[in-house]
Amino acid sequence: MIFHEAKLDNGLQIIAELNPNAHSLALGYFVRTGSRDETPEVSGVSHFLEHMAFKGNEKYTADDVNRIFDEIGANYNASTSEEITLFYGSFLPEYIETAMELLSTLIYPTLRQEDFDMEKKVILEEIGMYDDLHSFTAYEKVMQAHFQGHPLGQSILGSVQSITDLTSEQMRDYHAKHYLAGNLTLAIAGNADWIKVLELADKYCKHWPAGQSERPTDEAQPKTGTQTIVEKKTQQQHIMQLGPAPAAQDLLRLPAEILAVVIGDDSNSRMYWKLVDPGLAESAELGFNEYDGSGTWLTYLCSDPELTESNLQLIQEIFNEVNQNGITQEELDRAKNKLASRLVLRSERPMGRLSSLGGNWVYRQKYYSVQDDLELLNNISLDDIQTLLKKYPLGHSTTAAVGPMTSVVD
Incomplete structure (x- = not known):
């Protein structure tokens, strides 16, 4: 390369x-x-x-x-x-x-x-x-x-x-x-x-007009609250929750990606084994989204309306446990391997490299080779996860619910 x-x-x-x-x-x-x-x-x-x-x-x-x-x-x-x-x-x-x-x-x-x-x-x-x-x-x-x-x-x-x-x-x-x-x-x-x-x-x-438009990138100060959209014909309840997380330029973004895999990946994560595998929810995931100046933890739950409240409690219990005690070395190593595998497999096609190449340049004005990404990933430690959790603990500020329920206990 x-x-x-x-x-x-x-x-x-x-x-x-x-x-x-x-x-x-x-x-x-x-x-x-x-x-x-x-x-x-x-x-x-x-x-x-x-x-x-x-x-x-x-x-x-x-x-x-x-x-x-x-x-x-x-x-x-x-x-x-x-x-x-x-x-x-x-x-x-x-x-x-x-x-x-x-x-x-x-x-x-x-x-x-x-x-x-x-x-x-x-x-x-x-x-x-x-x-x-x-x-x-x-x-x-x-x-x-x-x-x-x-x-x-x-x-x-x-x-x-x-x-x-x-x-x-x-x-x-x-x-x-x-x-x-x-x-x-x-x-x-x-x-x-x-x-x-x-x-x-x-x-x-070369004939395109020169110039650049400005974009304020102040970190968002999220509002708290719950919105409920009632859809009586829907059989399942959809819950989305957002909480503050690292921005695209923050060095904590990589620990955040790892933590999201450990806690809320669509397979073999804590939320998967606690809610999806036992059949309590169709989907229960945690994602990390990075933006210019801000970031979010995104929690998504899709389940039977009657199980929504207890499922939300289970998710909060997982978050509380991680915020207090962190994750294990075994979980960290497994998440690193999953991310490394995804990174390498995607990079084997030029189209797979394009989004990473362009995204890193737009947000960080920096080139990262696949080897650079793997090295950064491998260097993440449990101390980095603890630093992340101290600054951006798992949780949510805002909730949106769509489904047959007329109210959702947040």
Whole structure:
């Protein structure tokens, strides 16, 4: 593996982890913009823009974009989160120029009015689809409650009202403000020639406007409380709970990843053996989510409504025990092995390396090889776990419940 980095005059950052022995190539544009960068008036515009990107520009129509990607056999898509909009593709190395041109086209689409009007209907349908997913509703509600008054509490999809009211002019203004070269990172993983990469970046990206939009990253001060959304037709109760955890730039993020595996992984964790294996719950998990300046412990429970209260008590008992006594060396070693295995298996494909490569650069402006990640992982000790628990004990500030129960005892 050979790492390269460069920056165009307009501020576009280019990073590459090249492997001449790989049989494929993955490429992605990481745009540092998401729902947290929106105002209430344009809520959902980042995700809407992700859809509009595939409508093409003056040179390529929407049909052209999708047809050409298919012709070169590319696996391509895009995603929007609270903080990053990502456009990516993986393909055979010989098609790098075609793929680079098309992915660059996605960054600066024409944003035609007729495309905007048509895609707005698609977005509204998507919002309706997710409204029917009770776990998603619980997540949206708990994020809004936990981050009330903080940008991270803003919905990725937006609301029916915000999308209905959104105008194409507002979208163009948002795009012009946030899709600046200094807000973008071009990441490449796999089999490519670095000189060729720089030539193509210069050819397709050097004319992009320079600049970078600001993002306040103050740590959130979560609000406490419980929200209950009654869905009488639902057979199961969905519970989401959030508590403060390390931010993306915090050295405690790796101990947090390990602890989440020990306590709430979907197999062989404390919550699994206490709740899922005995049949008390369909799902009982703990996750760690990192953001710019903030982080969360995310607890998810899905179970029979009649067992919800006792299950929540069991989860709290697990948290209390860990906060007081920590975890064992055996649990730590097992979690390290699980994470190391996942890391290595994912890294064997260029597409698997792309998200780690780009994410580390966007959040930390640093390159970590697979070996670097493994070394960091192996160096985590029980003392690090104790330091983490002292600063960010397991627990929750906010709860959202979706299901037949009219109230949930928190």
